[in-house]
Amino acid sequence: MTDPRPTAGAGGSDDGAHTSTGIPVATSTIAAAGATGGPALEGPALEDAASAPEEAGSVARQKRSRSSKTGKGAGRVFLEWVVLIVVALGIAFLIKSFLFQAFYIPSESMTPTLQVGDRVLVNKLSYDLHDVNRGDIIVFEAPPSARSEGIKDLVKRTIGLPGDTITGDDRGGVLVNGRRLDEPYLPKGTQSRFSDVAPGCKPPPAGVPGCVVPEGHLFMMGDNREASKDSRVFGPINENAIVGRVFVRIWPLSDLGLL
Numbered sequence: 001m002t003d004p005r006p007t008a009g010a011g012g013s014d015d016g017a018h019t020s021t022g023i024p025v026a027t028s029t030i031a032a033a034g035a036t037g038g039p040a041l042e043g044p045a046l047e048d049a050a051s052a053p054e055e056a057g058s059v060a061r062q063k064r065s066r067s068s069k070t071g072k073g074a075g076r077v078f079l080e081w082v083v084l085i086v087v088a089l090g091i092a093f094l095i096k097s098f099l100f101q102a103f104y105i106p107s108e109s110m111t112p113t114l115q116v117g118d119r120v121l122v123n124k125l126s127y128d129l130h131d132v133n134r135g136d137i138i139v140f141e142a143p144p145s146a147r148s149e150g151i152k153d154l155v156k157r158t159i160g161l162p163g164d165t166i167t168g169d170d171r172g173g174v175l176v177n178g179r180r181l182d183e184p185y186l187p188k189g190t191q192s193r194f195s196d197v198a199p200g201c202k203p204p205p206a207g208v209p210g211c212v213v214p215e216g217h218l219f220m221m222g223d224n225r226e227a228s229k230d231s232r233v234f235g236p237i238n239e240n241a242i243v244g245r246v247f248v249r250i251w252p253l254s255d256l257g258l259l
């Protein structure tokens with residue numbers, strides 16, 4: 001009895017499959033179908049597509065993190081600058097209040113030693129460490145009779161100490177306790193005139209013009225003797241009115257130096 005079922009060729013290469021009807025069907029059709037069908041999607045492409053949203057979210061989180069760090073960094077820098085400025089202002093206030101202070105020279109009363117427009121530094125601690133010396137240039141609070149608009153402090157040279165008798169001689173010099181005062185800082189020929197007993201002073205012996213300086217006071221005069229409104233006019237100053245000792249000229253730079 002003969003078997004009606006077809007048989008595959010056993011000898012030689014069989015390049016295709018056969019249907020039950022014997023019609024050859026190309027395997028490439030099945031392969032193509034497999035390439036575009038459902039099972040072919042289960043590969044790396046599907047994994048990449050699934051991971052893309054996660055990567056996008058990670059990048060966004062990193063950007064937000066960097067933005068947050070940048071904001072915090074900028075805020076920290078701003079705070080540091082604020083602290084530095086406050087500290088600097090505090091130090092400047094302390095220096096001005098207790099150590100040094102700059103002053104502008106507005107008049108000619110101290111020429112030729114100090115010129116109009118000069119700027120000087122005053123040491124406020126000098127007289128906490130030592131007594132006032134004759135010849136010191138001092139900034140002090142102007143007496144009420146010597147104040148004017150915008151002028152609250154004066155700068156003059158110390159001529160008389162407490163208890164000194166200050167008078168003048170017939171050559172235009174200054175006598176301290178009867179001895180002529182050496183003043184090398186004055187131009188030759190300078191005339192230091194006393195017209196009367198200064199306010200607030202006891203009169204010198206024989207009633208001559210001048211001043212017996214009271215205790216706790218100083219007799220001050222400008223170097224420009226003929227154009228200085230000083231203790232000859234408003235009397236000796238109280239030592240408590242002293243602001244400090246002028247010790248250096250800081251402007252102009254060409255004249256920078258100790259005084």
